[in-house]
Amino acid sequence: MTWYDVLDVLPTARHQDVRRRYEAKCRQLDPGQIAGAPSSVIAAADRARAALEAAWRVLGDPIERERYDEQVGIRRPGSGLERPVAVPSEPRAEDPDGYPAGYAGMRAAAVVGMFTALADRLAPHPRPPRRVAVPDVRGLFMGPCLHAVARAGLRIETVRLTEHPLPVEGLAVDQSPAPGTTVRRLSTLTVRVWHPPVPMSPRPA
Numbered sequence: 362m363t364w365y366d367v368l369d370v371l372p373t374a375r376h377q378d379v380r381r382r383y384e385a386k387c388r389q390l391d392p393g394q395i396a397g398a399p400s401s402v403i404a405a406a407d408r409a410r411a412a413l414e415a416a417w418r419v420l421g422d423p424i425e426r427e428r429y430d431e432q433v434g435i436r437r438p439g440s441g442l443e444r445p446v447a448v449p450s451e452p453r454a455e456d457p458d459g460y461p462a463g464y465a466g467m468r469a470a471a472v473v474g475m476f477t478a479l480a481d482r483l484a485p486h487p488r489p490p491r492r493v494a495v496p497d498v499r500g501l502f503m504g505p506c507l508h509a510v511a512r513a514g515l516r517i518e519t520v521r522l523t524e525h526p527l528p529v530e531g532l533a534v535d536q537s538p539a540p541g542t543t544v545r546r547l548s549t550l551t552v553r554v555w556h557p558p559v560p561m562s563p564r565p566a
Contacts, residue, residue, distance in 0.1 A: 362509060363433055364416035369504040372435045376423070383417045386502060389529055394557040402522070402555045405534040408500025489514060489546060497540035498533045498552060506533045506552060514546040519554045526556030 430436035531554035
């Protein structure tokens with residue numbers, strides 16, 4: 362799981378979009394929202410808050426973000442997030458075949474890509490493992506939680522803990538089986554999810 366997963370943003374997200382997502386998730390963990398919640402909820406919120414802060418420390422700093430992108434393989438050193446494409450240097454430049462300059466290279470790349478995709482489909486692929494380790498999703502918001510469970514090859518079943526929840530993203534508080542347990546692939550992971558409750562209206566005097 363990457364820091365992008367924690368904030369539930371794409372690696373191509375703009376700085377201001379990353380900031381907005383970070384601040385929105387932090388607001389859901391405001392102490393006033395969690396006051397009076399069970400200890401398991403408070404512990405999950407503490408984990409979530411620490412993960413959000415760590416993610417923002419990296420993704421909120423352009424230099425740290427670029428270094429991190431290179432470390433996790435999102436960006437190649439000295440390049441952007443996408444591979445550069447050859448383009449003609451002049452508007453009317455042509456290659457010997459009469460096509461715009463760079464077109465032949467693009468055709469060749471397309472042919473190579475087609476054969477590579479075909480070879481990949483024909484090549485034998487290892488079967489996914491029959492047994493997998495259960496990930497620790499406690500302290501994750503439901504977006505990242507769903508990604509983590511899917512990547513592990515498991516199904517998910519959620520149990521809502523809040524009777525009258527606010528319409529915001531829930532927080533994974535507890536799970537069964539426990540993190541690290543080895544289970545059959547496609548087994549069901551039950552996740553207990555907490556939402557901030559809708560504030561109760563004061564009773565008329």
